[in-house]
Amino acid sequence: xxxRKNQASLTAAEKRSFVDALLxxxxxxxxxxxxxxxxxxxxxxxxNGDRVGHRSPSFLPWHRRFxxxxxxxxxxxxxxxxxxxxxxxxxxxxSASLWAPGFLGGTxxxxxxxxxxxxxxxxxxxxPVTVTVxxxxxxxxxxxxxxxxxxxxxxxDSVLAMPTYDTAPWNSASDGxxxxxxxxxxxxxxxxxxxxxxxxxxTGASPNDPVFWLHHAFIDRLWxxxxxxxxRSAYLPAGATRNVVSLNDVMRPWNDVTPAEMLDHTKFxxxxxxx
Amino acid sequence: MSQLTxxxxxxxxxxxxxxxxxxxxxxTAGASSEPRTAGPKHHxxxxxxxxxxxxxxxxxxxxxxxxxxAPSHGDGHHGGYAVQIDGEELHVMQNADSTWVSxxxxxxxxxxxxxxxxxxxxxxxxxxxxxxx
Numbered sequence: 375x376x377x378r379k380n381q382a383s384l385t386a387a388e389k390r391s392f393v394d395a396l397l398x399x400x401x402x403x404x405x406x407x408x409x410x411x412x413x414x415x416x417x418x419x420x421x422n423g424d425r426v427g428h429r430s431p432s433f434l435p436w437h438r439r440f441x442x443x444x445x446x447x448x449x450x451x452x453x454x455x456x457x458x459x460x461x462x463x464x465x466x467x468x469s470a471s472l473w474a475p476g477f478l479g480g481t482x483x484x485x486x487x488x489x490x491x492x493x494x495x496x497x498x499x500x501x502p503v504t505v506t507v508x509x510x511x512x513x514x515x516x517x518x519x520x521x522x523x524x525x526x527x528x529x530x531d532s533v534l535a536m537p538t539y540d541t542a543p544w545n546s547a548s549d550g551x552x553x554x555x556x557x558x559x560x561x562x563x564x565x566x567x568x569x570x571x572x573x574x575x576x577t578g579a580s581p582n583d584p585v586f587w588l589h590h591a592f593i594d595r596l597w598x599x600x601x602x603x604x605x606r607s608a609y610l611p612a613g614a615t616r617n618v619v620s621l622n623d624v625m626r627p628w629n630d631v632t633p634a635e636m637l638d639h640t641k642f643x644x645x646x647x648x649x
Numbered sequence: 650m651s652q653l654t655x656x657x658x659x660x661x662x663x664x665x666x667x668x669x670x671x672x673x674x675x676x677t678a679g680a681s682s683e684p685r686t687a688g689p690k691h692h693x694x695x696x697x698x699x700x701x702x703x704x705x706x707x708x709x710x711x712x713x714x715x716x717x718x719a720p721s722h723g724d725g726h727h728g729g730y731a732v733q734i735d736g737e738e739l740h741v742m743q744n745a746d747s748t749w750v751s752x753x754x755x756x757x758x759x760x761x762x763x764x765x766x767x768x769x770x771x772x773x774x775x776x777x778x779x780x781x782x
Contacts, residue, residue, distance in 0.1 A: 507752050565757070576772070579752075
């Protein structure tokens with residue numbers, strides 16, 4: 375069974391296995407198909423039209439399925455690998471071990487944002503950035519530049535306390551847990567972390583940065599924590615709703631999976647701790 | 650094709666030449682959660698009309714790049730508004746609260762298409778916009 379662990383508690387060997395699997399997925403070209411898929415949904419999910427991956431109730435089950443698919447691709451290379459999560463309320467500075475040269479590498483240099491250390495630096499030759507909206511073929515970051523502070527534990531708790539999963543109009547204007555977690559309203563959790571990392575993470579092609587998966591694994595864990603706190607709160611909407619994936623609708627691009635089938639993460643993986 | 654290549658080459662040069670200045674600007678302007686809209690004064694200040702009758706067209710040179718925006722007759726996914734940087738389309742989207750994002754700054758909202766175009770110029774650091782397939 376896959377156990378997703380806090381990235382801060384990984385052993386050096388676990389970090390190496392994870393990084394090696396990422397590099398191999400990149401080499402085969404499979405990695406970039408995930409970047410392409412994500413960007414396609416970012417550009418087509420709109421507040422007043424069809425919306426599946428973002429700014430809608432299915433933001434959480436869509437990304438859960440997306441991460442499971444990605445994790446399975448990694449496990450086809452190395453079955454011991456699981457996606458780690460990044461608790462950015464705890465590891466909240468650019469000096470966290472997450473950003474060490476032996477793991478994800480650090481922030482970008484000031485001149486052009488280029489990440490110059492670690493396995494994903496362009497000079498290593500193993501992390502070409504090809505699915506992108508500009509001509510720059512290297513991983514970029516500007517940790518803490520676009521916004522000064524990552525969300526705090528208290529801010530996370532204030533969102534976890536919201537009892538309603540989502541509300542009409544089921545988009546970036548909604549009240550409720552989903553949209554506050556996504557960050558279009560309120561204290562801003564998920565969106566703010568993308569902006570804090572900067573570089574490709576701030577764009578539609580954000581999975582170009584491997585930290586995308588660790589960020590979303592933590593968002594996914596917050597959904598599981600919310601479910602544990604609100605056992606009588608359910609995914610909404612339950613009934614057919616225009617432009618929106620309701621509980622038993624299938625989600626693009628897979629067309630064979632519904633939010634209902636994504637509600638229980640323990641069918642697919644567990645966490646080191648959910649406390 | 651050769652024209653595209655040449656423009657990309659020029660963009661790369663511009664990155665080297667102006668990167669320091671632009672990065673410094675981004676650091677300063679981006680220190681808060683406020684939209685990064687500091688810079689040259691608006692030439693046609695109709696931003697206040699946004700939300701009711703849609704944002705006005707704009708056309709200006711911002712940090713050496715030509716940025717333009719105008720209402721379009723698309724499918725509405727772009728809020729019926731198109732933005733270009735040096736003639737290449739910047740994919741933009743209007744949120745339900747009438748703020749804007751672009752594919753370059755997708756997780757941060759801006760009050761007007763001009764503001765989202767300027768933020769993209771800062772983020773691009775001189776490099777060329779390339780349409781995604």
